[in-house]
Amino acid sequence: MIAAGNPDVKTARRPREGGRRFPLHWVGALPFLIYVALFLLLPTAIVVVGAFVGKAGPSLSNITDLNQQFVLNAFVSSLLISTASAVVGAVTGALLAYAVATGNPRGVLRRVVSSACGVLAQFGGVTLAFAFIATIGSVGFIRLWLQERGLDIYANGVWLTELPGLVLVYTYFQIPLMVLVFLPALDGIRPQWREATESLGGGTWHYWRYVAGPLLAPAFLGATLLLFANAFSAYATAAALISQGNPIVPIAISNFLTSETGRNNPGLAQALALGMVVIVAIVMTLYALLQRRTSRWLR
Amino acid sequence: MTRARRLRLRVFRVIVLVLGGAFFLVPIGAMFEFSTRGNRVGAPRTLEAWTTIVTYPDLLGAIRDSLGLATITSVGMLVLLLPTMIWVRLRLPRLKRTIEFLCLLPLTIPAIVLVVGLSPVYRWMAINLVDTIFLLSFAYLILVLPFAYRALDAGLSAIDVKTLSEAARSLGAGWGTVMFRVIAPNMASALLNACLLSVALVLGEFTFANLLSYLNLQVEIFQLGLANAGTSIAVSVASLMFAFILLVILSFFGRPRKRVAPERTGLPYPIAAAGPR
Numbered sequence: 001m002i003a004a005g006n007p008d009v010k011t012a013r014r015p016r017e018g019g020r021r022f023p024l025h026w027v028g029a030l031p032f033l034i035y036v037a038l039f040l041l042l043p044t045a046i047v048v049v050g051a052f053v054g055k056a057g058p059s060l061s062n063i064t065d066l067n068q069q070f071v072l073n074a075f076v077s078s079l080l081i082s083t084a085s086a087v088v089g090a091v092t093g094a095l096l097a098y099a100v101a102t103g104n105p106r107g108v109l110r111r112v113v114s115s116a117c118g119v120l121a122q123f124g125g126v127t128l129a130f131a132f133i134a135t136i137g138s139v140g141f142i143r144l145w146l147q148e149r150g151l152d153i154y155a156n157g158v159w160l161t162e163l164p165g166l167v168l169v170y171t172y173f174q175i176p177l178m179v180l181v182f183l184p185a186l187d188g189i190r191p192q193w194r195e196a197t198e199s200l201g202g203g204t205w206h207y208w209r210y211v212a213g214p215l216l217a218p219a220f221l222g223a224t225l226l227l228f229a230n231a232f233s234a235y236a237t238a239a240a241l242i243s244q245g246n247p248i249v250p251i252a253i254s255n256f257l258t259s260e261t262g263r264n265n266p267g268l269a270q271a272l273a274l275g276m277v278v279i280v281a282i283v284m285t286l287y288a289l290l291q292r293r294t295s296r297w298l299r
Numbered sequence: 300m301t302r303a304r305r306l307r308l309r310v311f312r313v314i315v316l317v318l319g320g321a322f323f324l325v326p327i328g329a330m331f332e333f334s335t336r337g338n339r340v341g342a343p344r345t346l347e348a349w350t351t352i353v354t355y356p357d358l359l360g361a362i363r364d365s366l367g368l369a370t371i372t373s374v375g376m377l378v379l380l381l382p383t384m385i386w387v388r389l390r391l392p393r394l395k396r397t398i399e400f401l402c403l404l405p406l407t408i409p410a411i412v413l414v415v416g417l418s419p420v421y422r423w424m425a426i427n428l429v430d431t432i433f434l435l436s437f438a439y440l441i442l443v444l445p446f447a448y449r450a451l452d453a454g455l456s457a458i459d460v461k462t463l464s465e466a467a468r469s470l471g472a473g474w475g476t477v478m479f480r481v482i483a484p485n486m487a488s489a490l491l492n493a494c495l496l497s498v499a500l501v502l503g504e505f506t507f508a509n510l511l512s513y514l515n516l517q518v519e520i521f522q523l524g525l526a527n528a529g530t531s532i533a534v535s536v537a538s539l540m541f542a543f544i545l546l547v548i549l550s551f552f553g554r555p556r557k558r559v560a561p562e563r564t565g566l567p568y569p570i571a572a573a574g575p576r
Contacts, residue, residue, distance in 0.1 A: 025386075025390045025391060026391065028382075028383070028386040028387075028390060028391070029383055029386060029387060029391055029394055029398070031379065031383070032379055032380065032383035032398070033401075035379055035440070036401045036441075036444075038420075039417070039420070039437050039438060039440070039441050040401065040404060040405065040408075040413075040441050040444075042416070042420065043413050043415075043416025043417045043420060044408060044412075044413075044416055045416070046415075046416040046419060046420075047412055047415050047416040050416075092319075095315050096315055096316070096319045098315075099311065099312040099315040099316050099319075100316075102308060102312060103312065109316075113316075115547060116323070118546065118549075119543055119546040119547060120323060122499065122500075122503070122542075122546060123539075124503070125503055125504075125505045125506075125517060126505050126517045126520050126521045126524070126535065127503070127517070127520070127535045127538065127539050130330065130520075130524060130531065130532050130535045131326035131327060131329065131330050131535070131539075132326055133528075134326070134329040134330045134332070134333035134334075134532055135325060135326045135329035135330075140329060140333070141325075141328075141329040141332050141333065142325065142329065172322075172323070172326070175319070175322075175323075176323075204304070229407075232409070233409030233410065233411070235409070235410060235411045235506045236505035236506050236509075236517070239505070239506075239509065240505070240521055240524075250409070250411040253411050253412075253415060254411065254414075254509075254510055257414070257415060257418060257510055258510060258512070266415075266418070266419075269415050270415055270416075273409075273411065273412040273415040273416070276409055276411070276412055277408065277409070277412055280407060280408075280409060281407070284407055
């Protein structure tokens with residue numbers, strides 16, 4: 001062993017009581033802290049500070065510039081598709097999770113579904129957009145198949161590259177995420193509670209309305225918020241799928257960031273980014289509060 | 300449970316699972332179908348789109364670069380994170396919450412926001428240091444931090460780091476020996492997990508590369524899609540299958556026994572909630 005010769009380097013120094021020397025072992029964490037400061041905290045600070053800096057020193061011009069019609073439209077579109085895909089994903093995912101949770105907890109089905117969900121929840125970006133273009137794009141497999149049977153899903157224009165298409169594509173990673181998040185909550189429901197309801201004379205409706213529903217509601221709402229934040233932050237899928245016009249916030253940011261579009265405006269990009277951070281922070285705070293409430297009863 | 304209810308439940312489960320399965324499998328099947336189409340209507344199935352992959356030097360270059368990025372990011376992640384986490388466990392327990400918070404922070408900051416903040420940093424690096432695609436590794440290391448942290452934390456929790464290191468130290472081992480020859484071999488599966496997740500994430504990354512104007516695999520696939528849809532979808536399928544295999548290996552063999560409860564971490568965010576999207 002190479003290091004065997006010098007056992008005295010830093011062998012367990014006894015804590016010096018009262019002695020207030022500069023603790024040297026802090027140096028061990030420095031490389032990591034410096035790295036994170038440079039590549040995570042500095043960029044965040046650049047966004048936050050940059051949003052409040054104009055062409056000549058500190059100003060609110062970037063923030064007031066947010067009050068333009070197309071910026072507001074972008075935020076409305078983003079909020080709409082995030083809400084829609086979160087609600088659709090949450091409801092569908094909850095049904096799927098329930099179908100899995102009522103099965104054998106150690107069965108093959110459950111293992112396969114949770115593994116598949118773990119994989120699919122990571123699926124996104126260009127590849128996902130292409131998958132849907134190959135499925136229901138204008139020459140997609142399902143589209144052509146339906147067309148042969150006289151059913152034109154694009155009778156009113158190709159909606160896949162518009163906001164409704166984005167909602168559909170987002171559900172592809174939202175549903176698996178919902179299953180992953182909601183399954184533990186469903187596992188927390190005890191069969192005894194149903195039996196107790198029945199012995200008190202309650203039926204299925206009473207059970208869901210007065211027992212399981214209220215217990216699962218915080219978990220369900222929390223998961224929905226999580227899906228919302230998830231869709232709200234997504235960029236790559238939208239960038240690969242969506243056509244020009246009516247962009248969502250991440251696309252608007254990228255338009256201001258890259259100079260090719262000729263509307264290069266880093267200040268406004270930073271203000272928009274700050275807006276995104278604020279919205280995500282609000283949503284995640286609510287999620288944390290609901291999470292605390294959930295853990296009171298379930299698990 | 301009454302018989303009627305059991306039957307209803309059964310029907311419900313079958314319907315939901317079949318519909319769900321169809322929704323998730325059809326798009327992947329459709330990609331295969333699309334990538335084997337002939338050029339004309341009614342042309343027979345062909346693997347032309349797949350065989351033409353090798354005729355695009357830009358694409359091959361992008362594949363090579365992405366694999367390089369994945370390697371650099373994984374190695375960098377291990378070199379930066381593992382010694383820090385071990386050191387914090389042994390000597391700086393007070394710092395554990397801070398490190399955890401910092402590692403999970405990238406989950407809550409949208410990637411596009413990070414890009415906005417990083418673009419001046421990258422402009423500076425490209426001008427003052429060297430302008431190469433491998434600079435992206437710096438940003439990717441931040442992206443993989445939450446995943447790597449969770450995987451390594453699970454591995455470290457499963458072994459008795461303190462006893463191992465004290466035993467090694469009392470036998471005269473230096474800190475390097477403790478970390479790389481005593482602790483690391485004891486958490487091999489956690490290291491593998493962290494690396495697989497990093498590789499899967501880097502190979503699927505589009506946002507950073509696209510907006511910082513570097514041509515990685517996903518950007519190249521996207522641009523190729525505008526010219527040759529068949530081949531770009533063939534490459535998509537290939538890269539997807541590769542990532543799926545990595546992640547399936549992970550979910551079947553590498554899952555930690557004990558799940559880390561979300562309350563224990565600084566941020567209440569499940570790890571699945573951030574893919575390359």
